[in-house]
Amino acid sequence: MPKPAARPVTRDPEKKSKIILKAARKEFASAGFDGARVDRIAAKSKHSKGLIYHHFQSKDELFRSVLVQMYQELSEENKELFLEEFEPQAGVIRLIEHTFDYFANNPDFIILINAENLMKAQHLRKSEDVRKSFEPLRASLDALLKKGAQQGIFRPNVDSTELYISIVALGYFYLSNMHTLSVVFDKALGDEKAIAARKQHIKELVLGFLRNKEPDT
Amino acid sequence: MPKPAARPVTRDPEKKSKIILKAARKEFASAGFDGARVDRIAAKSKHSKGLIYHHFQSKDELFRSVLVQMYQELSEENKELFLEEFEPQAGVIRLIEHTFDYFANNPDFIILINAENLMKAQHLRKSEDVRKSFEPLRASLDALLKKGAQQGIFRPNVDSTELYISIVALGYFYLSNMHTLSVVFDKALGDEKAIAARKQHIKELVLGFLRNKEPDT
């Protein structure tokens, strides 16, 4: 005998919170923090402004919740990478590709992070669960770099934090600044071909660096 | 005989425009476009709001003027680099250092560019004099890369646009996202030592890549 389908409850605060959060994410991502309008979040989520303030206490708190949620999602995704199970070079390539693709597929992320940096990370600093959230990934990359150095494939003594920031930077900046770059270089950086070329360049740059074992002069 | 009306020396529209522009730059840099207040620009510049609207026609136009001015300043600075006069490796190092230092010393620039990207470069697109403004620098770098390849120092066929974007990205992203990165890596990225280390890492990364002439596998 099948369990009767759970009657769709009208009062489902958690679900409504999620819908609001999703709408907020869209709104913040389309206009930044100051440009975002609580009214529009209410309209997008089809809930009243009052409800938004009932669940979240302020626009700031709502923004913080969106940020925390996004970082948690990214952390989840990063967990699924299983970098340790790959050979050094394959692992690094995997990380580069995944990182680039993640930002390419989540343009909201970039805008929200830029907004948070404009505000000097005041929301993130209050979010204990986000602190050190990249430590696992950094440790995995570190292991990969050490293994590569032992195998004589990679140069030794590469700082994993610096390298990870570089891997992110090379994709993030391109995507984040695509609009102004397209103007000053008078070139459409947003089309598929350009993006593929960029990805390729990043891989070559990072691996070219790692695989160069000659001492610097 | 009527006294000729003494032309008041203080009435110097161009000077006032510059003062307003400077105040606007500070204000936009401290809060982004939406966060900036015309009132505060008036207060900072010690001129009336009316005058601001007299010289510039709107907040958008004022922002555009600030942007154009900043890009022109950067172009001026880049002209002074004389990259062609340097040996390939020295030239690239010079470019990397100058680029990093420029952003480090002009944090306003980063915020303004981020703001403009949030608005999809709508102001810059209207500014004909900014289009292709990086072409000279790109050409210089291109020459440097070709010379380096000919000398057997650098790998061949490196795209100068991609590489320049990478050089910018590696510094810009670090400085732009310092606040959030400091939280998620639980590390003070803003102190002098960290910044020096970052600069060193960028040089190693780019040169390690350029000087690696082995074919990729």
Next chain:
Amino acid sequence: MPKPAARPVTRDPEKKSKIILKAARKEFASAGFDGARVDRIAAKSKHSKGLIYHHFQSKDELFRSVLVQMYQELSEENKELFLEEFEPQAGVIRLIEHTFDYFANNPDFIILINAENLMKAQHLRKSEDVRKSFEPLRASLDALLKKGAQQGIFRPNVDSTELYISIVALGYFYLSNMHTLSVVFDKALGDEKAIAARKQHIKELVLGFLRNKEPDT
């Protein structure tokens, strides 16, 4: 045999009502009617807003209940005075002291009554049980005044209602307007000494008047 549903002892509506009423009194007394917040009453009483609306029907009705309760308490206290049992002068002194002390010890009362007057006594007017609630006291004072006149101690023909209002006024106004008076007289009217002096002044004023049997000129 089914267990009889244990009636939860904590479910004691009347007790809860009293707790709510007490919290409401504090809240109304600290901010007036418009400044009072139902949310804060809920928080102070540790009960839900829903319960407040279940027992009382509206903020107005809650306010009315608080008022009625306060007037009833005052009536109770006044009953305990037994003015008739005192000699005229002693009785009047007793009334003056008790009245002053009551307001001094119940500052809430003053604020609530002021709030009700701001609203033109709209709540009190609906409260039949408060009407004429001062009649017993007035009658007692009247008897006292008559007895004093007969004994040749007090001047004759003093209106007991006017005199009672005066006795209240002389203390109430001082306590109610202490804050503004302290500013315009640049003197701390709230300290113990000043209050004792006030009380003394009131006694002298009222008794000086009553005991002056010369005709006015």
Next chain:
Amino acid sequence: MPKPAARPVTRDPEKKSKIILKAARKEFASAGFDGARVDRIAAKSKHSKGLIYHHFQSKDELFRSVLVQMYQELSEENKELFLEEFEPQAGVIRLIEHTFDYFANNPDFIILINAENLMKAQHLRKSEDVRKSFEPLRASLDALLKKGAQQGIFRPNVDSTELYISIVALGYFYLSNMHTLSVVFDKALGDEKAIAARKQHIKELVLGFLRNKEPDT
């Protein structure tokens, strides 16, 4: 040749400020501070809310301005009393009548002062020009009391501040609490006859006290 009538200027900030102030006074007086609505003040004054905030910076500041204006008006009126020029008894009567009439004719004053006391005089305390504003009147009354004592008409050693507070209290309280008093005494205290009787009672009370030179027992 007559001066041409000053062309009624559209832009007359001071006049507009006064109109706003007048509207604010009415609104605050009809609902207290919390009950007052800036929208209604705008509507009453026929000016935009923006203008109100342009001239006054906040609802609080607007309220403060209203209070200061009212106290200044009262001070002006009190200056016109010229108490020193009267014989002691006539002077005191003049003060009592004027004080009572002032409050009776300016019911707004009472509500505003009550509102300010509810807020613990926070606005008045910031208004340096109101501090000690009753000192001249107090001094005049003091002179009157001393002269009366010397002439053997008044009792000696009466504290002028206490007496002035009493004179105010006896009228103010009656007018301020008329609504609730009317209910609890079940008597219309607001009609002309009752008010005239009250005024008479106050005069008798105060003069009866002052003219009683017997020592208290």
Next chain:
DNA sequence: CATGAATGAGCATTCATTCAT
């Protein structure tokens, strides 16, 4: 009886822009 989610009208305040002078 009791909870707290949900609403919507409303509130003080802001702000880019216009305009009279």
Next chain:
DNA sequence: AATGAATGAATGCTCATTCAT
């Protein structure tokens, strides 16, 4: 050219009250 008064549409937020559970 220059000022600052003036506007009105918004903006984030509040709050008494209702209602589903």
